[in-house]
Amino acid sequence: MASRICSLKAPVAPRAVLWSAALLLVSGAAFAQAPVRVGVVPAEKKEVTQGADFVGRVDAVEKVEIRARVKGYLQAVKFTEGQAVDVGDPLYEIEPDLFQADVEQAQGALERAEASKTLAEIQLKRAEELLAKQAGTAVQRDQAAASDQQAGGEVLSAKANLATAKINLGYASITSPIKGRIGLTNVTAGNVVGPDSGVLATIVSEAPMYVTFPISQREFMRVTGDAKASLDNVGVTLGFSDGTTYAQQGKVSFVDVKVDRATDTIALRALFPNPDNVLKDGQLVRVRLASDAPKSMIVVPQSALLADKDGVYVFVVEDGKAVVRRVKTGAEAGNGVAVLDGLAGGEMVVVEGLTNIRPGAAVTASPVQSGS
Structure with a gap:
């Protein structure tokens, strides 16, 4: 009986396996043929x-390091950082006080020297008169x-x-040589400062x-052209680290006279208005040079771009x-x-659903706003 049961059940298992495999093949084929929904925008x-x-990098037009030019006791700091x-x-x-004393001492020395000069003039005149009357000698006149x-x-x-003493007295009062904004003070009242005290x-x-x-050099030639006069047609804008753009536009004011041999670059300097003091000395910024002559070019959203080893x-x-x-890309445009x-x-470029498609895959395209 046992052997009969086995013989009856033996052919059942292969039919079930074949039926399951057939179902899997049918469902897999249906899944492979299902188009993927993607969002597209036209290449305009x-x-x-x-x-x-x-x-x-932002640089101040004027920058001054304040230093002590004479040595003495710092009596007061007269500004707010x-x-x-x-x-x-x-x-x-x-x-x-010490510098005022030096001035007075030098003034006294000058007065003594002037008195000696007056006496020497009188003695010279007398010696000449005596020599003229043959009552004196030429040696006395020469002496x-x-x-x-x-x-x-x-x-x-x-x-x-005396002039040196007055100058040193003037150095005791340190004043601002330019108009601007002052930073932190490195010394406070009560310290002794001098030329060796640093900034x-x-x-x-x-x-x-x-x-x-x-x-x-390559970018310089591409953006500005060979003639320096073309710099007048080049606009300069700034971008900050948070992605915002500086409201004021600048102009190139200087092109270096030599090329840096180590980097093969030319240093340019642009001048920007700064009415609201947004730009700070030493600040790192993104500089964009742009020609005033726009060109008609095909533009696609950045979200459409993919990259591989090729x-x-x-x-x-x-x-x-x-x-x-x-594709070969160029400048950003918004x-x-x-x-x-x-x-x-005019091509419909995919910008949404890129992770779900592969070359040759069936897709269902829906237009989306490009935002560019």
């Missing part, structure tokens, strides 16, 4: 301004003349010492501001299937990118 021609982006200062505003006060000249030299030396504080001007940036490509929809198109080669215009 738009006016694109040619340009290039570079990394630049971070405040705006004008030319001549007091910054530091070094105790002036008197030499004494007069020596006294004149001592007067000049005394005047120079006491730094002042930078705030408007306008320079932005300096390196540009390769380069950049996009998917386009043709006859209900996803087709790969290799939220899009200019396509220099690979698209003729």
Whole structure:
């Protein structure tokens, strides 16, 4: 009986396996044929301004490091850190007593020298009169003349010492040489400062501001052309690290006279207005050079771009299937990118559902807003 049961059940299992396999093949084929829903936008021609982006740094037009020029006791700090200062505003006060004493001492030395000069002139005149009357000798006259000249030299030396003393007294009061904003003070009242004390504080001007940036020779030729006069037609804009754009536009004011041999770049400097003090000295910014002559170019959204080891490509929809198109990209245009080669215009470019498609896959395309 056992052997009969086995013989009856043996053919059942293969039919069940075949039936299950058939179901899997049918369902798999149906799944493979189901088109993938994707969002597309047309590759449109738009006016694109040619340009290039570079990394630049903001530099103050004027920058001064405040240093002590005489040694003495720092009596007072006369500014608030971070405040705006004008030319001549007091910054530091070094105790002036010793320098005032030096001035008075030099003044006294000058007066003594002038008195000696007066006496020497009188003696020279008397010696000349005696010699004329043959009551004196030529030697006495020459000695008197030499004494007069020596006294004149001592007067000049005394005047120079007095001038030096007055200058040093003036250095005791440190004032701002430029208009700008002053930073942190590195010393406080009560310290002894001098020429070896280093920088006491730094002042930078705030408007306008320079932005300096390196540009390769190739990019320089592409953006500005060979003639320097073409720089007048090149606009300069700035972008910040948070993605925002600076409201003011600048102009290239300087092109370096030499190329950096290590990097093969040319240093350019642009001048920007800074009415609201948005730009800060030392700030890192993105610099964009753009020609004033826009060109009609095909533009696609950045979200459509994909890349692999062979380069950049996009998917386009043709006859209900996803087709790969290799492209060469150019400048940014808003939220899009200019396509220099690979698209003729009018193609429906896939921007949504890219992770679900492969070359040749069946797709159902729906238009979406490009936002570019």
